Amino acid sequence: MARNVSTGTKVGFTIAAWAVALILFSPILWVLLTAFKTEAEAISNTPTFFPQNFTLENFSAVQDRSDYFKHAINSILVSVGSTLLGLIIGIPAAWSMAFAPSKKTKDILMWMLSTKMMPAVGVLIPIYLIFRDLRLLDTVHGLTLIMTLINLPIIIWMLYTYFKEIPVDILEAARMDGAELWNEIVHVLVPMAVPGIASTLLLNVILAWNEAFWTITLTSGRAGTLTAFISSFSSPQGLFLAKLSAASLLAIAPILLMGWFSQKQLVRGLTFGAVK
Protein backbone atom coordinates (compact mmCIF):
# COMPACT_ATOMS: atom_id res chain seq x y z
CA MET A 1 0.00 0.00 0.00
CA ALA A 2 1.27 3.45 -0.86
CA ARG A 3 1.97 5.62 2.12
CA ASN A 4 -0.09 8.78 2.41
CA VAL A 5 2.14 11.76 3.06
CA SER A 6 0.60 15.19 3.58
CA THR A 7 1.94 18.18 1.66
CA GLY A 8 3.03 19.79 4.91
CA THR A 9 5.18 16.79 5.81
CA LYS A 10 6.68 16.78 2.33
CA VAL A 11 7.60 20.47 2.60
CA GLY A 12 9.03 19.91 6.07
CA PHE A 13 11.22 17.02 4.90
CA THR A 14 12.35 18.94 1.83
CA ILE A 15 13.46 21.91 3.94
CA ALA A 16 15.24 19.58 6.38
CA ALA A 17 17.01 17.77 3.54
CA TRP A 18 18.18 21.06 2.01
CA ALA A 19 19.34 22.28 5.40
CA VAL A 20 21.44 19.16 5.96
CA ALA A 21 22.85 19.38 2.44
CA LEU A 22 23.78 23.03 2.96
CA ILE A 23 25.47 22.31 6.30
CA LEU A 24 27.50 19.55 4.66
CA PHE A 25 28.38 21.77 1.72
CA SER A 26 29.11 24.93 3.75
CA PRO A 27 32.86 24.31 4.31
CA ILE A 28 33.34 23.80 0.57
CA LEU A 29 31.29 26.90 -0.13
CA TRP A 30 33.37 28.86 2.38
CA VAL A 31 36.58 27.68 0.69
CA LEU A 32 35.16 28.52 -2.72
CA LEU A 33 34.23 32.08 -1.71
CA THR A 34 37.38 32.76 0.32
CA ALA A 35 39.68 31.65 -2.49
CA PHE A 36 38.56 34.70 -4.51
CA LYS A 37 38.98 37.23 -1.67
CA THR A 38 42.08 39.25 -0.87
CA GLU A 39 44.07 38.05 2.13
CA ALA A 40 42.98 41.17 4.08
CA GLU A 41 39.31 40.54 3.38
CA ALA A 42 39.64 36.88 4.30
CA ILE A 43 40.92 37.61 7.82
CA SER A 44 38.90 40.79 8.39
CA ASN A 45 36.96 41.03 11.66
CA THR A 46 33.76 41.83 9.80
CA PRO A 47 33.46 38.84 7.53
CA THR A 48 31.91 39.22 4.09
CA PHE A 49 29.92 36.56 2.30
CA PHE A 50 30.73 37.34 -1.33
CA PRO A 51 34.23 38.59 -2.24
CA GLN A 52 34.15 42.41 -2.23
CA ASN A 53 37.33 42.72 -4.34
CA PHE A 54 37.16 39.65 -6.58
CA THR A 55 40.72 38.48 -7.28
CA LEU A 56 42.58 35.55 -8.83
CA GLU A 57 45.92 36.51 -7.30
CA ASN A 58 45.72 33.75 -4.68
CA PHE A 59 45.83 31.11 -7.40
CA SER A 60 48.91 32.55 -9.09
CA ALA A 61 50.55 33.06 -5.68
CA VAL A 62 49.89 29.44 -4.81
CA GLN A 63 51.31 28.17 -8.08
CA ASP A 64 54.38 30.45 -7.69
CA ARG A 65 55.05 29.38 -4.12
CA SER A 66 54.69 25.63 -4.43
CA ASP A 67 54.19 24.17 -7.86
CA TYR A 68 50.53 23.03 -7.99
CA PHE A 69 50.93 21.01 -11.17
CA LYS A 70 53.76 18.92 -9.80
CA HIS A 71 51.63 17.97 -6.80
CA ALA A 72 48.60 17.33 -8.97
CA ILE A 73 50.58 14.96 -11.18
CA ASN A 74 51.85 13.15 -8.09
CA SER A 75 48.27 12.82 -6.84
CA ILE A 76 47.16 11.35 -10.15
CA LEU A 77 50.10 8.94 -10.29
CA VAL A 78 49.62 7.77 -6.71
CA SER A 79 45.82 7.45 -6.71
CA VAL A 80 45.46 5.86 -10.15
CA GLY A 81 48.64 3.80 -9.79
CA SER A 82 47.74 2.42 -6.38
CA THR A 83 44.19 1.63 -7.50
CA LEU A 84 45.33 -0.23 -10.62
CA LEU A 85 47.96 -2.12 -8.63
CA GLY A 86 45.29 -2.90 -6.02
CA LEU A 87 42.94 -4.24 -8.70
CA ILE A 88 45.67 -6.40 -10.22
CA ILE A 89 46.23 -8.00 -6.82
CA GLY A 90 42.60 -7.76 -5.65
CA ILE A 91 40.79 -9.38 -8.60
CA PRO A 92 42.55 -12.76 -8.39
CA ALA A 93 42.42 -12.61 -4.57
CA ALA A 94 38.68 -11.92 -4.57
CA TRP A 95 38.16 -14.60 -7.22
CA SER A 96 39.77 -17.23 -5.03
CA MET A 97 37.85 -16.12 -1.95
CA ALA A 98 34.51 -16.03 -3.75
CA PHE A 99 34.81 -19.16 -5.90
CA ALA A 100 37.42 -21.39 -4.28
CA PRO A 101 37.09 -20.59 -0.58
CA SER A 102 38.93 -22.56 2.06
CA LYS A 103 37.84 -23.03 5.66
CA LYS A 104 39.87 -19.98 6.66
CA THR A 105 38.60 -17.60 3.96
CA LYS A 106 36.10 -15.85 6.23
CA ASP A 107 38.81 -15.40 8.90
CA ILE A 108 41.23 -13.95 6.35
CA LEU A 109 38.57 -11.48 5.19
CA MET A 110 37.88 -10.42 8.77
CA TRP A 111 41.57 -10.12 9.50
CA MET A 112 42.10 -7.93 6.45
CA LEU A 113 39.23 -5.70 7.46
CA SER A 114 40.55 -5.49 11.02
CA THR A 115 43.72 -3.80 9.71
CA LYS A 116 41.47 -0.91 8.67
CA MET A 117 40.26 -0.54 12.25
CA MET A 118 43.77 0.11 13.52
CA PRO A 119 44.92 3.76 13.72
CA ALA A 120 47.51 4.36 11.01
CA VAL A 121 49.83 6.08 13.45
CA GLY A 122 50.18 2.74 15.25
CA VAL A 123 52.45 1.46 12.49
CA LEU A 124 54.06 4.76 11.60
CA ILE A 125 57.47 3.99 13.07
CA PRO A 126 58.00 0.53 11.51
CA ILE A 127 56.72 1.73 8.13
CA TYR A 128 58.87 4.84 8.32
CA LEU A 129 61.99 2.83 9.16
CA ILE A 130 61.31 0.28 6.43
CA PHE A 131 60.77 3.08 3.93
CA ARG A 132 63.97 4.79 5.05
CA ASP A 133 66.01 1.59 4.69
CA LEU A 134 64.51 0.77 1.29
CA ARG A 135 65.02 4.38 0.19
CA LEU A 136 61.33 4.77 -0.51
CA LEU A 137 60.86 7.98 1.51
CA ASP A 138 59.60 10.88 -0.60
CA THR A 139 59.22 8.76 -3.75
CA VAL A 140 56.09 8.41 -5.86
CA HIS A 141 56.46 4.64 -6.16
CA GLY A 142 56.92 4.30 -2.39
CA LEU A 143 53.76 6.29 -1.81
CA THR A 144 51.91 4.26 -4.45
CA LEU A 145 52.96 1.10 -2.66
CA ILE A 146 51.75 2.23 0.78
CA MET A 147 48.48 3.51 -0.71
CA THR A 148 47.93 0.13 -2.38
CA LEU A 149 48.56 -1.65 0.90
CA ILE A 150 46.23 0.47 2.99
CA ASN A 151 43.39 0.29 0.45
CA LEU A 152 43.81 -3.37 -0.54
CA PRO A 153 41.44 -4.68 2.17
CA ILE A 154 38.68 -2.40 0.87
CA ILE A 155 39.37 -3.36 -2.74
CA ILE A 156 39.28 -7.08 -1.96
CA TRP A 157 36.17 -6.78 0.21
CA MET A 158 34.25 -4.83 -2.41
CA LEU A 159 35.28 -7.15 -5.26
CA TYR A 160 34.52 -10.20 -3.14
CA THR A 161 30.99 -8.90 -2.53
CA TYR A 162 30.40 -8.29 -6.24
CA PHE A 163 31.90 -11.59 -7.32
CA LYS A 164 29.67 -13.48 -4.89
CA GLU A 165 26.71 -12.21 -6.93
CA ILE A 166 27.97 -13.88 -10.12
CA PRO A 167 26.46 -17.35 -10.70
CA VAL A 168 29.22 -19.92 -10.38
CA ASP A 169 27.58 -21.96 -13.19
CA ILE A 170 28.76 -19.40 -15.72
CA LEU A 171 32.36 -19.68 -14.60
CA GLU A 172 32.06 -23.47 -14.66
CA ALA A 173 30.63 -23.27 -18.17
CA ALA A 174 33.74 -21.32 -19.18
CA ARG A 175 35.92 -24.02 -17.65
CA MET A 176 34.01 -26.68 -19.59
CA ASP A 177 34.41 -24.58 -22.74
CA GLY A 178 38.15 -24.94 -22.42
CA ALA A 179 38.99 -21.67 -20.68
CA GLU A 180 42.07 -21.80 -18.46
CA LEU A 181 41.90 -19.83 -15.22
CA TRP A 182 43.33 -16.66 -16.78
CA ASN A 183 40.79 -16.69 -19.63
CA GLU A 184 37.98 -17.41 -17.21
CA ILE A 185 38.88 -14.28 -15.23
CA VAL A 186 39.60 -12.00 -18.21
CA HIS A 187 36.82 -13.05 -20.61
CA VAL A 188 34.01 -14.01 -18.26
CA LEU A 189 34.41 -12.80 -14.67
CA VAL A 190 35.73 -9.28 -15.28
CA PRO A 191 33.21 -8.30 -18.02
CA MET A 192 30.36 -9.54 -15.84
CA ALA A 193 31.67 -7.63 -12.82
CA VAL A 194 32.31 -4.35 -14.66
CA PRO A 195 29.88 -2.25 -12.57
CA GLY A 196 31.43 -3.56 -9.36
CA ILE A 197 35.00 -3.15 -10.57
CA ALA A 198 34.26 0.37 -11.82
CA SER A 199 32.83 1.51 -8.50
CA THR A 200 35.72 -0.12 -6.63
CA LEU A 201 38.09 1.78 -8.90
CA LEU A 202 36.31 5.11 -8.41
CA LEU A 203 36.05 4.78 -4.65
CA ASN A 204 39.71 3.85 -4.30
CA VAL A 205 40.90 6.69 -6.50
CA ILE A 206 38.92 9.03 -4.23
CA LEU A 207 40.28 7.42 -1.03
CA ALA A 208 43.87 7.56 -2.28
CA TRP A 209 43.45 11.11 -3.57
CA ASN A 210 42.17 12.32 -0.19
CA GLU A 211 44.60 10.33 1.96
CA ALA A 212 46.62 12.76 4.06
CA PHE A 213 48.34 10.95 6.92
CA TRP A 214 50.83 8.88 4.92
CA THR A 215 51.32 11.40 2.12
CA ILE A 216 52.26 14.11 4.60
CA THR A 217 54.50 11.95 6.79
CA LEU A 218 56.32 10.01 4.06
CA THR A 219 56.97 12.86 1.62
CA SER A 220 58.57 16.24 1.64
CA GLY A 221 59.39 18.14 -1.55
CA ARG A 222 59.55 15.67 -4.44
CA ALA A 223 56.72 13.19 -4.08
CA GLY A 224 54.19 15.37 -2.25
CA THR A 225 50.60 15.03 -3.42
CA LEU A 226 47.85 17.64 -3.23
CA THR A 227 47.05 16.82 0.41
CA ALA A 228 50.67 17.60 1.27
CA PHE A 229 50.35 20.70 -0.92
CA ILE A 230 47.40 22.02 1.12
CA SER A 231 49.05 21.32 4.44
CA SER A 232 52.15 23.22 3.34
CA PHE A 233 50.06 26.39 3.43
CA SER A 234 49.52 26.25 7.18
CA SER A 235 53.12 27.29 7.67
CA PRO A 236 55.05 28.80 10.58
CA GLN A 237 54.91 32.19 8.82
CA GLY A 238 51.19 32.32 9.59
CA LEU A 239 47.90 31.11 8.29
CA PHE A 240 47.04 32.69 4.94
CA LEU A 241 43.37 31.89 4.69
CA ALA A 242 42.77 33.08 1.14
CA LYS A 243 45.80 31.25 -0.23
CA LEU A 244 44.98 28.15 1.80
CA SER A 245 41.48 28.25 0.31
CA ALA A 246 42.80 28.65 -3.19
CA ALA A 247 45.14 25.69 -2.64
CA SER A 248 42.34 23.59 -1.19
CA LEU A 249 40.02 24.45 -4.01
CA LEU A 250 42.64 23.46 -6.55
CA ALA A 251 43.29 20.22 -4.68
CA ILE A 252 39.71 19.07 -4.31
CA ALA A 253 38.33 20.33 -7.63
CA PRO A 254 39.48 17.40 -9.81
CA ILE A 255 38.17 14.71 -7.48
CA LEU A 256 34.98 16.65 -6.81
CA LEU A 257 34.29 16.84 -10.55
CA MET A 258 35.12 13.16 -11.02
CA GLY A 259 32.82 12.22 -8.14
CA TRP A 260 30.08 14.42 -9.58
CA PHE A 261 30.20 12.85 -13.02
CA SER A 262 30.50 9.30 -11.74
CA GLN A 263 27.98 9.48 -8.91
CA LYS A 264 25.47 7.34 -10.80
CA GLN A 265 28.06 4.61 -11.24
CA LEU A 266 29.20 4.96 -7.63
CA VAL A 267 25.73 4.67 -6.17
CA ARG A 268 24.94 1.74 -8.44
CA GLY A 269 28.15 -0.01 -7.49
CA LEU A 270 27.76 0.58 -3.77
CA THR A 271 24.20 -0.75 -3.70
CA PHE A 272 24.97 -3.59 -6.11
CA GLY A 273 23.12 -6.71 -5.10
CA ALA A 274 21.37 -4.97 -2.22
CA VAL A 275 18.01 -5.40 -3.94
CA LYS A 276 17.36 -8.46 -6.00
Place this chain on the structure above:
Amino acid sequence: MGSITLSHVKKSFGEVQIIPDISLDIKDGEFVVFVGPSGCGKSTLLRLIAGLEDTTSGQILLDGEDMTKAPPARRGLAMVFQSYALYPHMTVRDNIAFPLKMAKAPKEVIDQKVEYAARTLNLSSYLDRRPRALSGGQRQRVAIGRAIVREPKAFLFDEPLSNLDAALRVNMRLEITELHQQLKTTMIYVTHDQVEAMTMADRIVVLNAGNVEQFGSPLDLYKKPANRFVAGFIGSPRMNFVDGPEAAKYDAHAIGVRPEHFKLATAPTPGTWKGKVGVAEQLGSDTFLHVHVDGLGLMTIRTDGDQTFSHGDDVYLTPDPTRIYRFDAAGKAL
Protein backbone atom coordinates in the same frame (compact mmCIF):
# COMPACT_ATOMS: atom_id res chain seq x y z
CA MET B 1 35.41 -41.63 -29.59
CA GLY B 2 34.01 -41.20 -26.13
CA SER B 3 33.97 -44.15 -23.79
CA ILE B 4 33.85 -43.25 -20.11
CA THR B 5 34.93 -45.58 -17.33
CA LEU B 6 34.53 -44.91 -13.64
CA SER B 7 36.51 -47.19 -11.38
CA HIS B 8 35.76 -47.19 -7.64
CA VAL B 9 35.01 -43.47 -7.66
CA LYS B 10 34.37 -42.05 -4.21
CA LYS B 11 33.40 -38.52 -3.20
CA SER B 12 33.02 -36.92 0.22
CA PHE B 13 32.46 -33.32 1.15
CA GLY B 14 34.23 -33.11 4.51
CA GLU B 15 32.63 -35.72 6.73
CA VAL B 16 29.67 -36.25 4.42
CA GLN B 17 29.99 -39.12 2.01
CA ILE B 18 28.07 -38.40 -1.20
CA ILE B 19 29.31 -41.25 -3.35
CA PRO B 20 30.50 -44.33 -1.40
CA ASP B 21 31.92 -46.33 -4.33
CA ILE B 22 30.81 -46.31 -7.95
CA SER B 23 32.16 -48.20 -10.95
CA LEU B 24 30.54 -47.72 -14.35
CA ASP B 25 31.37 -48.46 -17.96
CA ILE B 26 29.79 -46.17 -20.54
CA LYS B 27 30.35 -47.18 -24.15
CA ASP B 28 31.26 -44.86 -26.98
CA GLY B 29 28.16 -43.31 -28.55
CA GLU B 30 25.83 -44.41 -25.80
CA PHE B 31 23.05 -42.22 -24.37
CA VAL B 32 23.16 -42.85 -20.64
CA VAL B 33 20.77 -41.23 -18.19
CA PHE B 34 21.54 -40.84 -14.48
CA VAL B 35 18.24 -40.83 -12.67
CA GLY B 36 17.34 -40.74 -9.00
CA PRO B 37 15.62 -38.66 -6.35
CA SER B 38 17.00 -35.30 -5.18
CA GLY B 39 20.25 -35.62 -3.28
CA CYS B 40 21.08 -39.08 -4.67
CA GLY B 41 24.44 -37.84 -5.97
CA LYS B 42 23.61 -37.88 -9.68
CA SER B 43 24.69 -34.28 -10.30
CA THR B 44 27.82 -34.79 -8.20
CA LEU B 45 28.69 -37.84 -10.27
CA LEU B 46 28.30 -35.81 -13.47
CA ARG B 47 30.45 -33.01 -12.05
CA LEU B 48 33.13 -35.54 -11.16
CA ILE B 49 33.17 -36.75 -14.76
CA ALA B 50 33.27 -33.12 -15.96
CA GLY B 51 36.16 -32.33 -13.64
CA LEU B 52 34.26 -29.57 -11.84
CA GLU B 53 34.70 -31.55 -8.62
CA ASP B 54 37.72 -33.59 -7.55
CA THR B 55 37.27 -37.25 -6.70
CA THR B 56 38.17 -38.30 -3.16
CA SER B 57 39.53 -41.53 -4.60
CA GLY B 58 39.11 -43.77 -7.63
CA GLN B 59 39.78 -43.26 -11.32
CA ILE B 60 37.98 -41.65 -14.25
CA LEU B 61 39.07 -42.83 -17.69
CA LEU B 62 38.06 -41.14 -20.94
CA ASP B 63 38.82 -43.30 -23.96
CA GLY B 64 41.03 -45.37 -21.70
CA GLU B 65 43.12 -42.37 -20.67
CA ASP B 66 43.30 -41.51 -16.96
CA MET B 67 41.71 -38.06 -16.59
CA THR B 68 41.09 -38.20 -12.84
CA LYS B 69 43.33 -35.21 -12.13
CA ALA B 70 42.87 -33.34 -15.45
CA PRO B 71 41.17 -29.92 -15.27
CA PRO B 72 37.78 -29.60 -17.04
CA ALA B 73 39.28 -27.65 -19.91
CA ARG B 74 41.55 -30.58 -20.84
CA ARG B 75 38.96 -33.34 -20.73
CA GLY B 76 37.35 -32.58 -24.08
CA LEU B 77 33.82 -32.79 -22.70
CA ALA B 78 30.98 -30.32 -23.13
CA MET B 79 28.34 -29.56 -20.54
CA VAL B 80 24.84 -28.09 -20.69
CA PHE B 81 23.70 -26.63 -17.39
CA GLN B 82 20.23 -26.44 -15.85
CA SER B 83 20.57 -22.65 -15.62
CA TYR B 84 21.87 -22.54 -19.24
CA ALA B 85 24.92 -20.63 -17.91
CA LEU B 86 25.19 -18.45 -21.00
CA TYR B 87 27.61 -15.53 -20.93
CA PRO B 88 25.22 -12.58 -20.46
CA HIS B 89 27.68 -10.00 -21.82
CA MET B 90 28.16 -11.81 -25.13
CA THR B 91 25.87 -12.16 -28.15
CA VAL B 92 24.53 -15.59 -29.12
CA ARG B 93 27.24 -15.74 -31.80
CA ASP B 94 30.00 -15.02 -29.27
CA ASN B 95 28.51 -17.47 -26.80
CA ILE B 96 28.61 -20.27 -29.35
CA ALA B 97 32.04 -19.21 -30.59
CA PHE B 98 33.57 -19.01 -27.11
CA PRO B 99 34.87 -22.61 -26.87
CA LEU B 100 36.41 -22.27 -30.34
CA LYS B 101 38.08 -18.99 -29.38
CA MET B 102 39.48 -20.67 -26.30
CA ALA B 103 40.84 -23.42 -28.56
CA LYS B 104 42.39 -20.67 -30.72
CA ALA B 105 40.57 -21.85 -33.86
CA PRO B 106 41.05 -19.69 -36.98
CA LYS B 107 38.32 -17.14 -37.64
CA GLU B 108 36.96 -18.84 -40.79
CA VAL B 109 36.58 -22.13 -38.92
CA ILE B 110 34.79 -20.37 -36.06
CA ASP B 111 32.36 -18.61 -38.43
CA GLN B 112 31.64 -21.80 -40.31
CA LYS B 113 31.01 -23.89 -37.21
CA VAL B 114 28.88 -21.21 -35.56
CA GLU B 115 26.76 -20.91 -38.72
CA TYR B 116 26.37 -24.69 -38.85
CA ALA B 117 25.37 -24.98 -35.19
CA ALA B 118 22.94 -22.08 -35.54
CA ARG B 119 21.31 -23.68 -38.58
CA THR B 120 21.04 -27.06 -36.85
CA LEU B 121 19.39 -25.46 -33.82
CA ASN B 122 17.24 -22.86 -35.61
CA LEU B 123 19.15 -19.99 -34.09
CA SER B 124 20.34 -18.27 -37.29
CA SER B 125 18.12 -15.22 -36.86
CA TYR B 126 19.10 -14.70 -33.23
CA LEU B 127 22.88 -14.70 -33.59
CA ASP B 128 23.30 -11.01 -32.79
CA ARG B 129 21.01 -10.99 -29.78
CA ARG B 130 22.07 -11.15 -26.15
CA PRO B 131 20.87 -14.15 -24.10
CA ARG B 132 18.48 -11.98 -22.07
CA ALA B 133 16.49 -11.28 -25.25
CA LEU B 134 15.79 -15.00 -25.80
CA SER B 135 13.14 -17.33 -24.44
CA GLY B 136 14.00 -20.27 -22.19
CA GLY B 137 13.95 -22.79 -25.01
CA GLN B 138 16.12 -20.61 -27.24
CA ARG B 139 18.61 -20.11 -24.41
CA GLN B 140 18.83 -23.85 -23.92
CA ARG B 141 19.47 -24.24 -27.66
CA VAL B 142 22.31 -21.72 -27.44
CA ALA B 143 23.78 -23.73 -24.58
CA ILE B 144 23.54 -26.87 -26.72
CA GLY B 145 25.07 -25.00 -29.67
CA ARG B 146 27.98 -23.96 -27.51
CA ALA B 147 28.46 -27.62 -26.62
CA ILE B 148 28.16 -28.90 -30.20
CA VAL B 149 30.84 -26.67 -31.75
CA ARG B 150 33.49 -28.14 -29.47
CA GLU B 151 32.95 -31.55 -31.07
CA PRO B 152 33.43 -33.06 -27.62
CA LYS B 153 34.16 -36.67 -26.74
CA ALA B 154 30.93 -36.65 -24.77
CA PHE B 155 28.09 -34.31 -23.85
CA LEU B 156 27.10 -33.89 -20.24
CA PHE B 157 23.59 -32.61 -19.53
CA ASP B 158 22.73 -31.51 -16.00
CA GLU B 159 18.91 -31.43 -15.76
CA PRO B 160 18.78 -29.23 -18.87
CA LEU B 161 15.01 -29.15 -19.21
CA SER B 162 13.98 -28.45 -15.61
CA ASN B 163 13.50 -24.73 -16.20
CA LEU B 164 11.27 -25.15 -19.25
CA ASP B 165 7.49 -25.43 -19.33
CA ALA B 166 5.90 -28.83 -19.93
CA ALA B 167 5.21 -28.50 -23.67
CA LEU B 168 8.66 -27.14 -24.44
CA ARG B 169 10.20 -29.86 -22.33
CA VAL B 170 8.70 -32.56 -24.54
CA ASN B 171 9.94 -30.73 -27.66
CA MET B 172 13.45 -30.29 -26.39
CA ARG B 173 13.50 -33.90 -25.24
CA LEU B 174 12.85 -34.98 -28.81
CA GLU B 175 15.40 -32.52 -30.17
CA ILE B 176 18.13 -33.81 -27.87
CA THR B 177 17.32 -37.43 -28.76
CA GLU B 178 17.35 -36.51 -32.44
CA LEU B 179 20.67 -34.73 -31.96
CA HIS B 180 22.13 -37.84 -30.40
CA GLN B 181 21.02 -39.96 -33.33
CA GLN B 182 22.55 -37.44 -35.71
CA LEU B 183 25.88 -36.93 -33.89
CA LYS B 184 26.25 -40.40 -32.38
CA THR B 185 28.36 -38.88 -29.62
CA THR B 186 28.32 -40.24 -26.08
CA MET B 187 25.82 -38.36 -23.93
CA ILE B 188 25.30 -38.45 -20.20
CA TYR B 189 22.07 -36.90 -19.07
CA VAL B 190 21.10 -36.21 -15.47
CA THR B 191 17.45 -35.96 -14.52
CA HIS B 192 15.10 -36.71 -11.66
CA ASP B 193 12.28 -37.27 -14.16
CA GLN B 194 11.92 -40.97 -14.91
CA VAL B 195 9.83 -40.25 -18.03
CA GLU B 196 12.79 -38.37 -19.53
CA ALA B 197 15.04 -41.24 -18.50
CA MET B 198 12.82 -43.91 -20.06
CA THR B 199 12.22 -42.05 -23.31
CA MET B 200 15.75 -40.84 -24.02
CA ALA B 201 18.19 -43.39 -22.69
CA ASP B 202 19.97 -46.32 -24.28
CA ARG B 203 20.81 -47.30 -20.74
CA ILE B 204 19.76 -45.88 -17.40
CA VAL B 205 21.74 -45.65 -14.18
CA VAL B 206 19.36 -45.55 -11.22
CA LEU B 207 21.06 -43.88 -8.28
CA ASN B 208 20.03 -43.84 -4.65
CA ALA B 209 22.07 -42.37 -1.80
CA GLY B 210 25.19 -42.35 -3.96
CA ASN B 211 24.91 -46.00 -4.95
CA VAL B 212 24.06 -47.51 -8.33
CA GLU B 213 20.86 -49.47 -7.75
CA GLN B 214 20.72 -50.78 -11.31
CA PHE B 215 22.31 -50.05 -14.70
CA GLY B 216 20.41 -51.31 -17.72
CA SER B 217 18.17 -50.53 -20.67
CA PRO B 218 14.87 -48.77 -19.94
CA LEU B 219 12.82 -51.90 -20.59
CA ASP B 220 15.15 -54.02 -18.49
CA LEU B 221 14.57 -51.71 -15.57
CA TYR B 222 10.85 -51.76 -16.15
CA LYS B 223 10.54 -55.51 -16.60
CA LYS B 224 13.29 -56.78 -14.35
CA PRO B 225 13.93 -54.27 -11.57
CA ALA B 226 16.79 -55.41 -9.38
CA ASN B 227 15.14 -54.23 -6.20
CA ARG B 228 12.19 -52.50 -4.63
CA PHE B 229 13.75 -49.04 -5.06
CA VAL B 230 14.14 -49.39 -8.83
CA ALA B 231 10.72 -51.01 -9.12
CA GLY B 232 9.18 -48.05 -7.33
CA PHE B 233 11.19 -45.41 -9.16
CA ILE B 234 10.76 -46.59 -12.75
CA GLY B 235 7.22 -46.60 -14.12
CA SER B 236 4.51 -43.98 -13.92
CA PRO B 237 2.29 -44.05 -11.93
CA ARG B 238 4.56 -45.90 -9.54
CA MET B 239 4.28 -49.56 -8.61
CA ASN B 240 1.91 -50.61 -5.79
CA PHE B 241 3.59 -52.49 -2.95
CA VAL B 242 1.96 -54.90 -0.54
CA ASP B 243 3.63 -56.58 2.41
CA GLY B 244 2.51 -58.81 5.27
CA PRO B 245 0.35 -61.94 4.96
CA GLU B 246 -0.85 -61.08 1.42
CA ALA B 247 2.81 -61.06 0.26
CA ALA B 248 3.56 -64.22 2.22
CA LYS B 249 1.05 -66.02 -0.02
CA TYR B 250 3.56 -65.44 -2.82
CA ASP B 251 6.45 -66.56 -0.64
CA ALA B 252 7.90 -63.04 -0.46
CA HIS B 253 8.46 -60.27 2.10
CA ALA B 254 6.75 -57.81 -0.22
CA ILE B 255 5.14 -57.92 -3.61
CA GLY B 256 4.71 -55.21 -6.22
CA VAL B 257 2.10 -54.78 -8.92
CA ARG B 258 2.24 -52.04 -11.54
CA PRO B 259 -0.94 -49.96 -12.02
CA GLU B 260 -1.32 -51.32 -15.55
CA HIS B 261 -1.18 -54.99 -14.44
CA PHE B 262 -4.58 -55.32 -12.76
CA LYS B 263 -7.83 -56.74 -13.95
CA LEU B 264 -10.66 -54.59 -12.75
CA ALA B 265 -14.23 -55.70 -12.08
CA THR B 266 -17.28 -54.07 -10.58
CA ALA B 267 -18.92 -57.34 -9.52
CA PRO B 268 -17.47 -59.47 -6.70
CA THR B 269 -15.07 -62.16 -7.92
CA PRO B 270 -13.56 -64.73 -5.54
CA GLY B 271 -9.96 -64.33 -4.43
CA THR B 272 -9.60 -60.72 -5.43
CA TRP B 273 -8.94 -57.51 -3.53
CA LYS B 274 -11.96 -55.38 -2.76
CA GLY B 275 -11.71 -51.61 -2.51
CA LYS B 276 -13.45 -48.26 -2.83
CA VAL B 277 -12.52 -45.64 -5.41
CA GLY B 278 -11.06 -42.54 -3.74
CA VAL B 279 -10.10 -40.32 -6.67
CA ALA B 280 -10.50 -41.02 -10.38
CA GLU B 281 -8.03 -39.01 -12.52
CA GLN B 282 -9.34 -38.95 -16.07
CA LEU B 283 -6.67 -38.21 -18.66
CA GLY B 284 -8.80 -39.12 -21.66
CA SER B 285 -6.59 -41.92 -22.93
CA ASP B 286 -6.31 -43.47 -19.48
CA THR B 287 -8.00 -43.18 -16.15
CA PHE B 288 -5.96 -43.52 -12.98
CA LEU B 289 -7.98 -44.82 -10.09
CA HIS B 290 -6.79 -44.36 -6.53
CA VAL B 291 -8.45 -47.20 -4.71
CA HIS B 292 -8.56 -47.77 -0.95
CA VAL B 293 -8.17 -51.55 -0.78
CA ASP B 294 -9.48 -53.22 2.38
CA GLY B 295 -6.55 -54.12 4.65
CA LEU B 296 -3.90 -53.23 2.04
CA GLY B 297 -4.08 -49.44 1.75
CA LEU B 298 -4.12 -47.09 -1.21
CA MET B 299 -3.43 -48.49 -4.69
CA THR B 300 -3.20 -46.86 -8.09
CA ILE B 301 -4.85 -48.65 -11.01
CA ARG B 302 -4.61 -47.75 -14.66
CA THR B 303 -7.69 -48.42 -16.76
CA ASP B 304 -8.69 -47.30 -20.21
CA GLY B 305 -10.16 -43.85 -20.50
CA ASP B 306 -13.63 -44.96 -21.53
CA GLN B 307 -14.51 -46.39 -18.15
CA THR B 308 -16.04 -43.93 -15.74
CA PHE B 309 -15.86 -44.27 -11.99
CA SER B 310 -16.73 -41.93 -9.21
CA HIS B 311 -15.81 -41.51 -5.58
CA GLY B 312 -17.10 -44.35 -3.39
CA ASP B 313 -17.62 -46.93 -6.16
CA ASP B 314 -16.83 -50.52 -5.11
CA VAL B 315 -14.24 -52.22 -7.31
CA TYR B 316 -12.56 -55.65 -7.33
CA LEU B 317 -8.88 -55.94 -8.31
CA THR B 318 -7.08 -59.02 -9.63
CA PRO B 319 -3.31 -58.64 -10.09
CA ASP B 320 -1.95 -60.33 -13.22
CA PRO B 321 -0.22 -63.39 -11.64
CA THR B 322 2.53 -63.43 -14.27
CA ARG B 323 3.46 -59.83 -13.51
CA ILE B 324 3.79 -59.82 -9.78
CA TYR B 325 7.23 -58.69 -8.58
CA ARG B 326 8.50 -60.36 -5.42
CA PHE B 327 11.02 -58.84 -2.98
CA ASP B 328 12.87 -60.19 0.06
CA ALA B 329 13.20 -58.43 3.43
CA ALA B 330 16.22 -56.42 2.16
CA GLY B 331 14.19 -55.24 -0.84
CA LYS B 332 16.06 -57.37 -3.37
CA ALA B 333 14.02 -58.84 -6.22
CA LEU B 334 13.33 -62.58 -5.94
